[in-house]
Amino acid sequence: MKKIIPLLSVVLLLISCSNTDDEMIAIDNPEIALNIPTGFPEPNEFVRFNKPTKYGVELGEKLFSDKRFSADNTISCSSCHIQENAFTDGKAQGIGIEGRIGLRNTPSIQNLMFMKFYNWDGSKLQLENQPLVPIITHEEMDSSILDVIGKIQNDASYADLFKKAFGDAAITPERIYKSIAQFEYSLVSANSKYDKVKRKEGESFTAGEAKGFEIFQQKCASCHSTELFTDQSFRNIGFPLNTNSNEAGRARVTGITADYMSFRVPTLRNIEYTAPYGSFGQFPTLKAVLDYFDNGVLEAENLDPIFKNNGSSIPLTEEEKNNLIAFMKTLSDTAFVKQ
Amino acid sequence: MQNFKKYFIAATAAFAFVSCSNDDQNAVSNNLTLEFNNTFKNTTIVLGDAASASATANTSAAGQVHHFSELKYVISNIRLVKEDGSEVPYNVNDLDKGAAVIDQSKTASLSYVLTNVPSASYKLIKFGLGIKPEQNTLDQVRFPKFYAAAGANDTQMMWEWGSGYRFTKVEGFYDTDNKAMSIHTGSTVEGTAGAYTQGVNAYRDITLNLTTNAVVGSSAPKIKIKADFDKMLSGKINTITLSTGTGMNDNATPNVHTAAQMVKFVDNLGGNGTNDISGMFSVTAVEN
Structure with missing residues (x-):
């Protein structure tokens, strides 16, 4: 037994030596602190x-x-x-x-x-x-x-x-x-004018932006909700249809008829920079999207109840549209897009 | 003593016999061939383009004439069931060794040879139409051969957007004016057990009784399997009429490229897993 211990120690020493070798070239690779902006939801569980x-x-x-x-x-x-x-x-x-x-x-x-x-x-x-x-x-x-x-x-x-x-x-x-x-x-965008106004960092909305924010809360925020500006639900809102047979919206995945041509509510953050709009770029500008909502969307059996119960449209005056667009531009994070 | 001698001789003879038959079966495993015959009812399908005069035409229960230009499907998870009910799995966890694309345009693909099948008398065969969700991940590292075979330019058995394989791919023409039809199936399952999951599992487990036992041993049997594509539109589960409406109930049924409207085709081809566990498949003969 007495002999075994020194032997073991030598073996252990050897093992630890080789470990030490690895550690010597091991690199300090720190985790990046996940700074969750105020009001944002919990991260995806994965x-x-x-x-x-x-x-x-x-x-x-x-x-x-x-x-x-x-x-x-x-x-x-x-x-x-x-x-x-x-x-x-x-x-x-x-x-x-x-x-x-x-x-x-x-x-x-x-x-x-x-x-x-x-x-x-x-x-x-x-x-x-x-x-x-x-x-x-x-x-x-x-x-x-x-x-x-x-x-x-x-x-x-x-x-x-x-x-x-x-x-x-x-x-x-x-x-x-x-x-x-x-x-x-690591690509987190939460430093737009909207965020700074909300966090009271010395910025404030113009009159038009403030009016736009009001209309947004009345007519848009039931879907474009939370600080992500999407409730992450899937909805058919009667946009012009992509007739490619590979397109079925959410039903492509679920096979559920009621999900046919339903799409995830897109975030409105940095929306100024992401034209054209819609699942296959149906709309060249934000104004075109708002005009479409105002004029009325396509009928569908599974049209979202918010549209179904409101004459398939979101009525908006020209002034309201302009104010809404002004508000949406406050969601632009210039540092994020490096502009 | 005389009696004892008799018994001894008899016993020795019996032993010799047993060892003889053991020699034939015991050490031996052998090949077993699955021969697929893709048909409309009892007629083997001949493929052809829109105007083809030689292509096999079929008429559905709803009265729609149709023929195919392309016909492919994936089989995997093959299991043989012995007389005593025990199951012998055949490389069920290895798509490279245990799965195949059956392609009507490639004669060689219609005979799938199982190798080193343990000697036994088998009464039943089970296999999957498609691939189980846990293996349906387009894992090129784990199953490079099957990935290459399914992804080949002349095969195209992948649903890239779903990160999975196509389970069936049927291209063809229907009605007297030869409108294009294109039916693809595959799984869209996502998520982990216990957490949120979504999607459609299009894998179907098939169970077929053999007409006579397939005896693997000194001989290498052949099991002839008929896949009757008449069932695709005129199945045990659904009678399908192809229509090009744009509503969500008749969405693009001649062009099924998503999970929408897919399951009725899946159930017709591979059964619904409960009261139909054979779908379009049946065993027509076993050659020992």
């Missing part, structure tokens, strides 16, 4: 399994703008999700490699950490499950995750970042999905 770290976010940002994600190396995530436009592209429908036109309008990327559903139809509940979709979709990047890894695995700058973010240089699909999600979680 965020706690993939908390953003300093290098995870940095890696995700680099991957986000890497064109090698597409089959012909022409399109990155940031080709359609352009920061200056609150991560949208200004086009009616997303455009992928070889000019292929996607099914829907590119959604903005902001405050995703707080969302329970992703995409127009809520097809994803967990952000880490989303990046694969554009990578493999024919009308987007038309590639595969192993093709992407094959292209970037000999890139020394990635080896360094994967090591910093995840402890070793291995590039795996899960690490790619996680780091992109971490980058997206």
Whole structure:
């Protein structure tokens, strides 16, 4: 027994030595503090399994703008999700490699950490499950995750970042999905004029903005509610229909007839920057959207009760429309879009 | 003593016999082939484009004539059931080794050979039309072969937006003016057990009695399975009329590319899992 102990100690020493070696090159990769803005909802329950770290976010940002994600190396995530436009592209429908036109309008990327559903139809509940979709979709990047890894695995700058973010240089699909999600979680927009007025940081609404806020609360806030300016419900509000057979709105996922052509209520944050509007960019301007509500929307069996019970329209005077638009522009976060 | 000798000889002979038959079966596993015959009723389907004169035409219960230009489906989760009721799973957790795309345009795909099937007498076969939710994730790392086969340009058995495989893909034409029809099925299930989940599970478990037992051992049997696509529109569960209305009840039924209106096709093809566990499938013969 006496002999065994020294022997064990030596073995343990050896083991701890090799551990120490690892730790010597282990990198300090602190979690980023999740600053939840006042009044925002709790983060999506999956965020706690993939908390953003300093290098995870940095890696995700680099991957986000890497064109090698597409089959012909022409399109990155940031080709359609352009920061200056609150991560949208200004086009009616997303455009992928070889000019292929996607099914829907590119959604903005902001405050995703707080969302329970992703995409127009809520097809994803967990952000880490989303990046694969554009990578493999024919009308987007038309590639595969192993093709992407094959292209970037000999890139020394990635080896360094994967090591910093995840402890070793291995590039795996899960690490790619996680780091992109971490980058997206870090994109929080809560510094608009509206926020500063609300937080009493010395700014105040103009008369028109204040009137617009009033109308907003009367006629819009039942759907565009909470500090996210969406209640995250799915509704058919009688917008012009996308006749592509791949489109069924929320029913595409649920198969439920009553969800047919229902779409997630979009956030109004940074709405000034995300034209055109609607699930496939039906409206070029905010004024066009408001005119449409005023003139009356399409009838449908499952038209949202708010429209069904109010003559299928939201009556608005021209002055009200102008004030509403003035208010919506107070939701622009100039620092967020770097304009 | 004489008696003892007799018994001894008899016993030895019996042992020899047992070991003989053991030799044949015990050490041996063998192949078992599933041969799929895709039909309209009893006629094997010939594919063809809109104006094709050779394509097999079928008329639905609702009176709509139709024919197909493309016909594919995925089978997985194959299990064989022995005479005593015990189940022998065949690579059920490995899509690369245990799942296949059956493609009417590729003759080789119509015969799916199961290898190293343990020697036994089997009375029943079970398999899935489609892929169970837990495996339906387009995991290229885990199942590279099946991913490549399903994603090939001439196969296109993926629902990219749903991060899952297509389970059936039928392209064709209907009515006398040959309007295009396009029926795709697949699962849209999302979420984790215990938490919020959403979507439609389009996987269907099929159970088929064999006409006679398939005896795997010295021989490699063949099970002939008929997939009667007449059932797609004229099924045990639903009688479907294709119509191009835009209302939410008749939404795009000739063009099913989403979960909307999909389940009635799924149930006709693969049963509803309760009172219909065979859908369009039946076993027509077993060749031992």
